[in-house]
């Protein structure tokens with residue numbers, strides 16, 4: 001599987017056998033990162049992901065007080081990887097960057113108190129007022 005930024009200069013290659021743990025996050029930082037009401041990121045074991053191309057990084061605190069690093073393309077701004085200080089053996093790749101409608105759906109939905117009123121999720125998605133970050 002391959003994820004790519006909008007301009008194609010930054011990519012993440014993911015081993016075919018790797019299965020993501022997909023998290024949907026409503027927090028306001030994810031809203032600002034994406035420009036969308038929520039972010040969806042698939043977390044893979046780090047050794048299953050290879051990043052290629054030039055990236056810049058932006059680090060911030062999460063609601064839970066851990067550190068989150070966004071790796072984004074300096075040309076077009078798309079986030080292609082996410083690192084969490086709490087889970088250093090995992091790397092996250094935004095679901096939309098894969099441009100497949102068959103990407104593993106979210107297992108959990110976090111920071112539900114920030115969910116936009118109109119956003120409805122399937123009942124298979126566990127909901128939490130706290131995050132996993």
Ligand SMILES: [Zn+2]
Pocket residue numbers: 005006007008009010073074075076077078
């Ligand atoms: Zn780009």
Ligand SMILES: [Zn+2]
Pocket residue numbers: 025026027028029030031039
């Ligand atoms: Zn978030």
